[in-house]
Amino acid sequence: MLSVISYPLFVVSVIVALVLSISLFPVDWLAFRPEWLGLVVFYWTFRAPAQFGVLLAWCLGLMLDSLEGTALGVNAAAMAVVAFLVLAMHQRLRMYPLPQQCLVVFLILGTNQMLVHFLKQMVGADSPGFVYLWPAATSAIAWPAVTAVLDRLNRKLG
Numbered sequence: 001m002l003s004v005i006s007y008p009l010f011v012v013s014v015i016v017a018l019v020l021s022i023s024l025f026p027v028d029w030l031a032f033r034p035e036w037l038g039l040v041v042f043y044w045t046f047r048a049p050a051q052f053g054v055l056l057a058w059c060l061g062l063m064l065d066s067l068e069g070t071a072l073g074v075n076a077a078a079m080a081v082v083a084f085l086v087l088a089m090h091q092r093l094r095m096y097p098l099p100q101q102c103l104v105v106f107l108i109l110g111t112n113q114m115l116v117h118f119l120k121q122m123v124g125a126d127s128p129g130f131v132y133l134w135p136a137a138t139s140a141i142a143w144p145a146v147t148a149v150l151d152r153l154n155r156k157l158g
Contacts, residue, residue, distance in 0.1 A: 004154075005047070005154065005158060006153070006154050006158040010044055010052075013040050013044070017036040017039065018037060018060075021037050021067065021068070022067050022068060031131045031132075032135070032138050033138065034135055034138040034142045035109050035112065036139075037061070037075075037079065039109070039139050039143065040060075041060060041086075042082060042108065042109070042143075043150055045083045045087060045090070046090055047150075052083070053087060054080045055080075057082060058077070058083075059076075060079055061079030061080065070120065071120075073119075074119045074120060075116060077115065077119065078112045078113075078115045079112070081111065082111075082112050085111065086108065098143075098144055098147075101147075102140045102143050102144065105136075105139055105143045106139070106140035107136075109135070109139045110136035113135055113136050114132070114133075116132070117132040
């Protein structure tokens with residue numbers, strides 16, 4: 001567990017996640033893009049639950065709503081749920097080995113994707129099937145790399 005948190009790294013990681021969330025991606029691969037902001041919210045809530053929580057996650061989700069041009073509150077609600085779920089189980093998460101953490105990332109970000117999908121359906125979006133769950137799977141695959149990079153940078157900067 002990290003004892004010192006680098007707030008500049010937090011700000012940079014959020015900016016990078018927001019940029020990656022709206023960056024150009026090949027159209028055929030768009031469904032496979034990881035949920036970058038969800039990974040960052042998961043990481044910082046997991047590593048520093050006293051400093052980062054539901055309200056901050058909601059604000060970051062609101063920023064993502066603004067950038068994506070979706071209905072305000074869709075991503076905000078989903079990010080708040082991610083932070084809440086991580087806060088509810090962060091003590092157990094620390095004990096899990098990395099493969100089990102990847103599974104939890106998939107489950108929590110899958111819940112995030114289902115909530116976003118449901119809320120978008122409520123406002124009229126149409127996307128059939130379970131394609132919306134691919135970002136949760138690719139996020140789980142990316143979790144070890146994201147954790148390793150942010151942990152290393154936080155140790156150097158913190």
